[in-house]
Amino acid sequence: MSLLSSIPELIHYYVKWRANGLRAGAHVGRIAGSGSRFRGHGPLLDNPDPRRIDVRATARDPYRRLLVKMYQQNVSLPVWVVADWSASMAFQGEQGASHALGEHSAGNSLSSSKPSDHGDANKIEVIADLCEQLAWSTWRMADRLGFIACNDGIVRELQIPARCSRLQGSAIRQRLAQAAAPQGGAHGLASAAAEIGRERALVFLVTDAHYPLPELQKVLQSLSGHDVVPVVLWNSAEHSALPRWGFARFRDAETRQERLLWCRPRLQQKINAAYEARREAIAEVCAQWGRLPFFISDRLQARALTHYFMESAR
Amino acid sequence: MSGLGFDAMGFDTPAVLWLLLLGLLPLWRHGQSVLRHPAMLLMPEDRWSRALSWALRLIGMLCVVALVLGMAGLHLRQSEIERVGHGAHIMVVLDRSASMNDDFAGKYIQATDAVQSPSKLKAAREVLAKFIESRQQDLVGLITFSTSPVFVLPLTHDQVALKAALDSAEAQGMGFTAVARGLGMALDYFKGKPVTGARLILLVSDGGAHIDSQTQDRIRSWFASEHAALAWIYIRGTNSPSIFVQPGEGDDAASAPEYFLHEYFKTLGVPYQAYEAENPRALEAALRDVGKMHNLPSHYFEKQPRRDLAGICYAAALLLLALLYGAKRMEISQWHA
Numbered sequence: 001m002s003l004l005s006s007i008p009e010l011i012h013y014y015v016k017w018r019a020n021g022l023r024a025g026a027h028v029g030r031i032a033g034s035g036s037r038f039r040g041h042g043p044l045l046d047n048p049d050p051r052r053i054d055v056r057a058t059a060r061d062p063y064r065r066l067l068v069k070m071y072q073q074n075v076s077l078p079v080w081v082v083a084d085w086s087a088s089m090a091f092q093g094e095q096g097a098s099h100a101l102g103e104h105s106a107g108n109s110l111s112s113s114k115p116s117d118h119g120d121a122n123k124i125e126v127i128a129d130l131c132e133q134l135a136w137s138t139w140r141m142a143d144r145l146g147f148i149a150c151n152d153g154i155v156r157e158l159q160i161p162a163r164c165s166r167l168q169g170s171a172i173r174q175r176l177a178q179a180a181a182p183q184g185g186a187h188g189l190a191s192a193a194a195e196i197g198r199e200r201a202l203v204f205l206v207t208d209a210h211y212p213l214p215e216l217q218k219v220l221q222s223l224s225g226h227d228v229v230p231v232v233l234w235n236s237a238e239h240s241a242l243p244r245w246g247f248a249r250f251r252d253a254e255t256r257q258e259r260l261l262w263c264r265p266r267l268q269q270k271i272n273a274a275y276e277a278r279r280e281a282i283a284e285v286c287a288q289w290g291r292l293p294f295f296i297s298d299r300l301q302a303r304a305l306t307h308y309f310m311e312s313a314r
Numbered sequence: 315m316s317g318l319g320f321d322a323m324g325f326d327t328p329a330v331l332w333l334l335l336l337g338l339l340p341l342w343r344h345g346q347s348v349l350r351h352p353a354m355l356l357m358p359e360d361r362w363s364r365a366l367s368w369a370l371r372l373i374g375m376l377c378v379v380a381l382v383l384g385m386a387g388l389h390l391r392q393s394e395i396e397r398v399g400h401g402a403h404i405m406v407v408l409d410r411s412a413s414m415n416d417d418f419a420g421k422y423i424q425a426t427d428a429v430q431s432p433s434k435l436k437a438a439r440e441v442l443a444k445f446i447e448s449r450q451q452d453l454v455g456l457i458t459f460s461t462s463p464v465f466v467l468p469l470t471h472d473q474v475a476l477k478a479a480l481d482s483a484e485a486q487g488m489g490f491t492a493v494a495r496g497l498g499m500a501l502d503y504f505k506g507k508p509v510t511g512a513r514l515i516l517l518v519s520d521g522g523a524h525i526d527s528q529t530q531d532r533i534r535s536w537f538a539s540e541h542a543a544l545a546w547i548y549i550r551g552t553n554s555p556s557i558f559v560q561p562g563e564g565d566d567a568a569s570a571p572e573y574f575l576h577e578y579f580k581t582l583g584v585p586y587q588a589y590e591a592e593n594p595r596a597l598e599a600a601l602r603d604v605g606k607m608h609n610l611p612s613h614y615f616e617k618q619p620r621r622d623l624a625g626i627c628y629a630a631a632l633l634l635l636a637l638l639y640g641a642k643r644m645e646i647s648q649w650h651a
Binding site: 087088089090091208210211212235238239243245246247248249250251252253254255257258259260261262263267270271273274275278 | 348367645
C-alpha cells in the first residue's frame with residue numbers, strides 16, 4: 001500500500017512514429033505481430049492463426065486462398081533522459097549563492113524520495129522528479145528508462161542504462177543525491193547520442209539552454225535520429241525574482257564572467273524581455289528539429305507534460 | 315591664491331606617496347560579494363550599471379589617493395607675490411614716552427564725556443588707524459620709541475596687521491623721548507632697498523629732545539641718501555611750548571628742545587613739514603594734509619603663508635568613503651535579501 005501511495009502523477013507520453021523495437025510493449029511497431037493496428041491481409045498458411053481468418057476478404061480473394069488479418073506488433077521503446085550537468089544547473093535561488101556552494105560540496109540535498117512541494121526547487125531536484133515520474137510512466141507502458149548526464153563530457157558516475165523498472169526513478173534520484181555538484185560546460189551533450197544506441201528512442205533533453213544557440217543546434221543535430229523532447233529548465237529566481245533594489249555583482253557559473261548590476265524595476269523589465277526573447281529563440285531552433293520545447297519554471301507539472309504530448313498528437 | 319602651480323605644492327613626508335600605488339587596487343579588487351547566476355549571457359547590457367561599476371572603482375581610487383595625500387601632508391608652500399601699489403612708503407615713528415599718556419592742552423571736543431578725556435597716545439592711535447584705513451594703497455610701517463626704538467612692523471598693506479601693531483602700542487609708555495634713535499631706525503630700514511615709492515617718515519611725538527651735533531650730521535646724511543621726506547606731527551601737551559614760536563632769551567636746546575628740533579629739521583635739505591596738533595581734530599587735519607603728498611607707483615612683495623591642504627584631503631576622503639559606505643549598504647549579498 002505504501003508503494004502505491006508513493007506513485008506520482010503519470011506522464012502520458014505518445015509518439016507518432018513506429019518504434020522499431022522487438023519487445024512487446026504499448027507502442028505501434030514496425031514488425032507484424034499481435035497488435036491493435038491493422039497491417040494487411042495474408043494467407044493462412046503463412047500466418048497460421050485461424051482466429052484471425054477474415055471471411056469477407058477470403059470471399060473476395062480471386063485466388064480462393066484463406067486470408068487472415070495481420071496486425072502491427074505493439075513494441076516497447078527506450079526512453080532516455082539526457083540531463084545537462086553543467087555548472088549553471090547548480091543554481092539555487094532561495095538559499096543564496098554562497099550557501100548553495102557549501103551545500104553542494106557535501107552532496108545534494110534530495111535524500112527524500114518524495115518531491116518537496118514548497119517554494120521553488122533547484123534544478124537537480126526537478127530532474128529527479130521528472131525521472132521519478134517517468135520511471136512509473138515507462139514501467140506502466142513497458143518501456144525502458146535510462147539516464148545520462150553530460151557536462152564537458154559524459155558524467156560516468158551518473159550514467160544509468162535503460163531498464164524497465166518502477167524503482168528506476170528512485171535509483172536515479174539516489175545517484176543524483178550522491179553525485180558531486182554540477183560543474184563545467186555543456187559541450188558533452190553532443191556526445192550523448194553515442195550512448196543511447198541506434199534504436200530510435202524518445203529522448204528528454206533536460207537543459208537550461210544557457211549556452212549559445214548554435215551549440216543547442218549541434219546537440220539537436222547529434223540526436224536527430226531520435227525523438228527529442230527539449231525540456232528547458234529555468235528557475236524563476238534567475239530572472240523574475242531578482243532583488244528589487246540594490247547593487248548586485250553577478251558571476252556567471254560557467255564563464256566566470258562578472259558584472260555589477262544595478263537592480264531596479266527598469267532593469268527587471270529588461271531582463272524579463274531578454275528571457276522572453278530567449279524563449280522564442282529556443283522555440284524557433286527546436287521547431288526546426290521537430291518538436292517545440294517544453295518549459296519548466298521551478299516545478300514540474302506532470303499534467304502539463306501530458307498536455308504537451310496531446311497537443312503534438314493532433 | 316594665484317599662481318597655484320605644481321611647484322607651489324609641497325609634502326611633509328614624500329616617502330608616503332609610494333602608497334599611491336594602492337590606488338590601483340580597486341582596478342582588480344572590487345570587495346563586493348558575488349552572486350552566482352546561471353546565465354549572464356541573458357543579462358541585458360545596462361548603461362547605468364556599467365557607469366555605476368566604473369564610478370565605484372573611481373571613487374575607491376580617489377579615496378585612496380586623498381588619504382595618501384593627506385598622510386603625506388600636502389600643503390601650499392609659502393610664496394611671495396609681487397604687488398604694485400600706488401602710494402607712499404610711510405614709516406610711522408610713534409612716540410611712546412610717558413608724557414603721551416597725558417591729555418591734550420586745548421579744549422577737547424567730547425567735553426560731555428566728562429569722565430576722562432583721552433590721552434594723547436590714544437587719540438594719536440585712533441587717528442592713525444583712521445588714516446591708515448583711508449590710505450589703502452600706501453605701504454605703512456610702524457616704529458615706536460621711548461627710551462629706545464622698537465621695530466614693530468615693516469612696510470605692509472596688511473590692514474589687520476597694522477591695526478594690531480597700533481593696538482600693541484597701548485601699553486603704558488615710559489622714559490625719555492629718543493627721537494634720534496627712532497629716526498635712525500626708520501632710515502636704517504630704508505637703507506639698501508630700491509626706491510620704488512615716495513618715502514615719508516611720519517614722526518608723531520609730543521616733545522622734542524636734544525640731538526647732539528654729531529648725530530645731527532649723521533641723520534642729515536642718511537636723509538639725503540635715502541631720499542626720505544619727513545613730516546612731524548607735534549602733539550602739543552598741557553603747557554608745552556609751540557615749536558613755531560621762538561623761545562625767550564634764556565632758553566636753549568635743553569630747556570626748549572621742540573623749537574630747536576624743528577629748526578634742525580628745517581636744515582635737513584629734504585621735504586619737511588611740521589604740524590602742531592592741540593586736539594584730535596587738528597591731528598586729523600594734519601594727517602589729511604600728509605595724505606595729499608605726491609604718490610608714486612610702488613613695487614613690493616607680499617608673503618603668503620603656507621597653507622595646509624591635508625584637512626581638505628581628509629574631508630574629501632571622508633566624503634568618498636561615505637559614498638562607498640552607501641554603495642555597500644545598497645549591495646545585495648543574498649537572493650531575496
